[in-house]
Amino acid sequence: MGATSTSIRSQSGKVRRAIVVGGGLAGLTTVIKLCEAGVPVDVLSLVPVRRSHSVCAQGGINASVNTRGEGDSPQVHLEETIYGGDFLANQPPVKGMCDAAPNIVFMLDRMGVPFNRTPEGLLDFRRFGGTLFHRTAFAGATTGQQLLYALDEQVRRWETVDVEDDKGATIPGEKMVRKFEWWDFLSLVIDDAGLCRGIVAQDLKTMEVRAFPGDAVCLATGGPGILFGKSTNSVINTGTAASAAYQQGACYANGEFIQVHPTAIPGADKLRLISESVRGEGGRIWVPRDPKEQRSGRDVPENARDYFLEERYPAYGNLVPRDIASRELFRKCIHERRGIYNPRSNKNEDEVYLDVTHLPREVLKKKLAGVLEIYEKFAGEDPFTNPMRVFPAVHYSMGGLWVDFERTADGSVALGSPRNQATNIPGLYAAGECDYQYHGANRLGANSLLSCIWAGTIAGPAMVTYRKNLAKSSWDCPSSLFERAEKRDEKKFAAILAMEGDENAYALHDELAHVMLVDCTIERKNATLDAVLAKIEEIADRSKRLGVTDRATGKMNQGAQYVRHLRNMIVLARVIAQGARNRDESRGAHYKPEAPARDDAAWLRTTLALHQGEVDGAAAAVRFVREVDYPLLGAPVHATDAVDVSLVRPRPRKYEAADAANRASARPPEAGAQNAPAAAPTNPRTGNRANAR
Amino acid sequence: MRPVKLKIKRQDGPRQPSYWQSFSVPWQPHMNVISALMEIQKRPVTEGGERVTPVVWECVCLEEVCGSCTMLVNGRVRQSCSAMVDALASNGETITLEPMTKFPVVRDLVVDRSRMFDDLKRVRAWIQIDGSHALGPGPRQSSENQEVAYPLSRCMTCGCCLEACPQIAKPGAESATARTARGDFVGAAAINQVRLFNMNPSGQMHAAERLDAVMGEGGVEDCGKAQNCAAVCPKEIPLVDSIAVVGRAATKRMLLGWLLK
Numbered sequence: 018m019g020a021t022s023t024s025i026r027s028q029s030g031k032v033r034r035a036i037v038v039g040g041g042l043a044g045l046t047t048v049i050k051l052c053e054a055g056v057p058v059d060v061l062s063l064v065p066v067r068r069s070h071s072v073c074a075q076g077g078i079n080a081s082v083n084t085r086g087e088g089d090s091p092q093v094h095l096e097e098t099i100y101g102g103d104f105l106a107n108q109p110p111v112k113g114m115c116d117a118a119p120n121i122v123f124m125l126d127r128m129g130v131p132f133n134r135t136p137e138g139l140l141d142f143r144r145f146g147g148t149l150f151h152r153t154a155f156a157g158a159t160t161g162q163q164l165l166y167a168l169d170e171q172v173r174r175w176e177t178v179d180v181e182d183d184k185g186a187t188i189p190g191e192k193m194v195r196k197f198e199w200w201d202f203l204s205l206v207i208d209d210a211g212l213c214r215g216i217v218a219q220d221l222k223t224m225e226v227r228a229f230p231g232d233a234v235c236l237a238t239g240g241p242g243i244l245f246g247k248s249t250n251s252v253i254n255t256g257t258a259a260s261a262a263y264q265q266g267a268c269y270a271n272g273e274f275i276q277v278h279p280t281a282i283p284g285a286d287k288l289r290l291i292s293e294s295v296r297g298e299g300g301r302i303w304v305p306r307d308p309k310e311q312r313s314g315r316d317v318p319e320n321a322r323d324y325f326l327e328e329r330y331p332a333y334g335n336l337v338p339r340d341i342a343s344r345e346l347f348r349k350c351i352h353e354r355r356g357i358y359n360p361r362s363n364k365n366e367d368e369v370y371l372d373v374t375h376l377p378r379e380v381l382k383k384k385l386a387g388v389l390e391i392y393e394k395f396a397g398e399d400p401f402t403n404p405m406r407v408f409p410a411v412h413y414s415m416g417g418l419w420v421d422f423e424r425t426a427d428g429s430v431a432l433g434s435p436r437n438q439a440t441n442i443p444g445l446y447a448a449g450e451c452d453y454q455y456h457g458a459n460r461l462g463a464n465s466l467l468s469c470i471w472a473g474t475i476a477g478p479a480m481v482t483y484r485k486n487l488a489k490s491s492w493d494c495p496s497s498l499f500e501r502a503e504k505r506d507e508k509k510f511a512a513i514l515a516m517e518g519d520e521n522a523y524a525l526h527d528e529l530a531h532v533m534l535v536d537c538t539i540e541r542k543n544a545t546l547d548a549v550l551a552k553i554e555e556i557a558d559r560s561k562r563l564g565v566t567d568r569a570t571g572k573m574n575q576g577a578q579y580v581r582h583l584r585n586m587i588v589l590a591r592v593i594a595q596g597a598r599n600r601d602e603s604r605g606a607h608y609k610p611e612a613p614a615r616d617d618a619a620w621l622r623t624t625l626a627l628h629q630g631e632v633d634g635a636a637a638a639v640r641f642v643r644e645v646d647y648p649l650l651g652a653p654v655h656a657t658d659a660v661d662v663s664l665v666r667p668r669p670r671k672y673e674a675a676d677a678a679n680r681a682s683a684r685p686p687e688a689g690a691q692n693a694p695a696a697a698p699t700n701p702r703t704g705n706r707a708n709a710r
Numbered sequence: 711m712r713p714v715k716l717k718i719k720r721q722d723g724p725r726q727p728s729y730w731q732s733f734s735v736p737w738q739p740h741m742n743v744i745s746a747l748m749e750i751q752k753r754p755v756t757e758g759g760e761r762v763t764p765v766v767w768e769c770v771c772l773e774e775v776c777g778s779c780t781m782l783v784n785g786r787v788r789q790s791c792s793a794m795v796d797a798l799a800s801n802g803e804t805i806t807l808e809p810m811t812k813f814p815v816v817r818d819l820v821v822d823r824s825r826m827f828d829d830l831k832r833v834r835a836w837i838q839i840d841g842s843h844a845l846g847p848g849p850r851q852s853s854e855n856q857e858v859a860y861p862l863s864r865c866m867t868c869g870c871c872l873e874a875c876p877q878i879a880k881p882g883a884e885s886a887t888a889r890t891a892r893g894d895f896v897g898a899a900a901i902n903q904v905r906l907f908n909m910n911p912s913g914q915m916h917a918a919e920r921l922d923a924v925m926g927e928g929g930v931e932d933c934g935k936a937q938n939c940a941a942v943c944p945k946e947i948p949l950v951d952s953i954a955v956v957g958r959a960a961t962k963r964m965l966l967g968w969l970l971k
Contacts, residue, residue: 065867
């Protein structure tokens with residue numbers, strides 16, 4: 018804890034930096050928070066950060082600003098997020114997030130995000146799933162892109178700011194942010210005491226392997242959606258970094274909770290998302306009442322349409338949470354065979370209508386242009402005049418690296434605590450979709466952008482505190498520690514280049530993705546999950562016999578890089594499938610027809626997975642544990658799989674009822690009293706303008 | 711099922727000679743150029759039956775919002791994810807793919823567009839916020855202002871406008887004739903950012919700094935008014951207007967500076 022470890026320079030004169038891996042919303046927010054606290058940062062990203070997957074988020078970001086005077090408040094936001102997540106999320110971090118949300122949106126507005134405005138010049142908010150309030154701020158239908166750009170611009174500004182030494186003098190040639198774009202994360206550098214001291218990464222333009230010392234490391238590397246093959250995810254979302262950290266001892270939590278988004282466009286390479294905001298603005302889901310209906314969508318009269326979500330869920334309608342909507346669409350198409358009939362193929366396709374043709378074109382252009390353009394370009398049909406055809410697609414992982422938090426007496430998180438967003442490897446933090454913290458068993462729409470930015474907002478200060486109290490800086494560790502790690506990963510890469518088997522990595526990924534998608538998403542049965550697990554072992558075995566298609570050295574080699582990503586996907590697939598097999602209940606996105614009820618007595622707990630066996634996928638097993646113990650700055654920390662439900666009492670989740678998600682009776686008395694005026698909605702149904710049309 | 715034919719310009723690394731290879735892959739419904747390239751990854755064999763290294767390209771979002779997969783498709787610069795095979799080759803025509811020519815090639819279809827990100831630094835494309843801590847709501851803005859700003863803000867830094875601009879030189883073109891006389895033109899994308907930030911209520915407080923950055927060598931005056939930028943912009947950003955708006959503001963600032971001297 019001496020002054021030497023807080024000095025900006027190491028004993029050998031180098032600038033002591035922290036490391037952030039990943040340049041999406043979570044990573045960039047973490048960078049900004051570190052820089053503002055005076056900590057220089059190295060940012061590594063697979064792609065130029067402005068192209069990170071956050072760019073794909075469409076609909077918006079939640080914040081209970083209550084612009085419309087509906088009686089919305091952060092307390093209601095907390096309750097609806099917890100209820101939507103089927104009570105699996107620890108509640109204090111969610112409270113921290115919901116309380117901070119209005120200021121996060123104001124900050125983004127100050128950064129220049131072109132949010133849509135009200136006539137008075139205030140931020141406009143729209144409706145999203147799982148709530149009856151207008152809570153979602155948005156910039157057209159490319160909100161994620163606009164948020165990413167704003168944060169990217171702030172980080173670019175930090176790239177131009179000089180590092181100052183302890184006396185305030187500029188250090189020549191050293192900027193607060195150094196960006197390493199087109200670098201692939203390979204592994205953590207862990208010292209003999211088990212502390213994370215930095216990372217090893219590979220320059221994808223030259224394939225150079227290099228170790229980076231860092232006093233604290235944050236992984237903000239997104240989700241693993243690509244392991245399901247075609248999804249709404251970007252091709253870079255293989256989960257490779259989180260998987261690598263897991264194989265080095267980081268705990269992975271709630272892996273089995275995978276969100277399937279109800280509305281996406283079928284495609285050969287990707288299932289492109291059609292944002293929930295389309296329904297938030299009044300879009301309606303339906304199928305023809307007659308399963309053999311021959312007319313095209315727009316010609317089917319009103320009385321021949323089955324608006325099945327509105328019928329079953331009169332209050333929430335098309336805006337029931339995603340897990341429920343996806344299951345309803347799945348049932349309609351797969352079990353009842355009532356998807357849209359195609360006279361040419363003479364069968365009912367796995368598609369339903371998402372209809373905005375009844376909405377004014379002007380409104381659609383102002384609020385949804387970005388997403389309707391995507392439909393037009395990729396489906397080749399005009400969504401203004403023809404109902405869109407959509408089907409569910411894998412979208413988001415609620416699970417991810419286990420991270421800690423420090424609770425305050427009033428049930429929120431203690432800002433600046435080094436425990437916030439800390440993994441069980443001291444010095445390693447995680448933020449964004451790659452952490453598991455905020456969404457329980459099902460994420461509500463427009464909470465992901467918020468959770469990314471909030472996680473970064475608290476991860477940065479946590480890393481600052483950690484760094485300040487670190488007995489010995491990573492920058493003063495012997496260079497042999499980093500050289501060893503570098504050598505290890507160079508050897509591994511050389512081994513990949515030497516692979517001469519008969520299996521193709523891309524084809525093998527197709528096989529893995531197929532079983533995961535078919536048997537480990539919307540409906541899960543134990544017998545088929547056993548088969549999935551057997552298939553994963555078979556694929557893990559065959560992955561040892563890959564033939565690398567590209568042996569190029571010294572220049573970009575995507576084929577060899579992909580072998581590594583595939584192996585890491587296989588490891589995470591095992592965590593997901595085994596977690597699903599074990600959890601004999603239904604909760605949020607995890608649904609087992611054999612055990613359709615939620616079982617709080619047995620399963621109101623976090624799934625905690627540790628890697629067992631060798632690194633790189635083969636002959637490995639998942640060890641599920643009930644407790645996590647880790648040392649932090651010399652003190653032992655103990656956490657268990659018990660979920661902190663101290664703020665909103667668990668109750669059955671039934672969206673068939675009006676205002677199910679924010680029923681006042683569910684509030685514990687003290688919180689209820691405190692928030693009573695704000696939390697009593699006047700009449701949420703009247704706020705439901707979109708559907709009143 | 712009919713095959714999809716591709717002719718691809720390849721290059722093994724930076725500053726190496728380029729060469730062409732032809733491939734044929736099976737057709738699928740909803741197929742775009744990216745899914746054709748993905749098929750080559752699974753079976754990297756040319757039409758002539760030669761086993762080759764798979765084609766290298768860059769892509770991320772596959773929904774034309776990240777800007778990564780920009781290349782020349784049948785000679786026209788665009789994102790390859792939204793290049794649908796049925797629209798390009800309804801009768802089985804060969805589709806040609808080439809890397810962009812105004813940026814250095816990394817390998818095959820991958821180019822290095824870091825100059826565009828450097829230009830964003832040059833024009834100070836950010837709002838100078840006092841900090842990310844809670845400072846209350848941002849400035850109020852009219853819907854009209856938002857409706858002008860938002861389309862400008864959709865620029866993906868994809869490089870189409872630079873590729874199509876006759877004022878932008880190809881990399882490695884060292885001769886004076888190939889380069890514009892006054893150095894490398896900054897291009898429409900960065901100038902558009904100047905307009906975007908200078909119309910923001912907070913951003914306009916630092917409008918002069920951004921204008922200074924696009925005045926003089928390689929600045930907004932170097933625009934040759936070919937208007938190719940707006941024609942190829944996949945997001946239909948009014949780039950010609952942006953150049954005109956920034957050009958007028960720069961002229962005004964120059965005259966004002968001269969008068970005040």
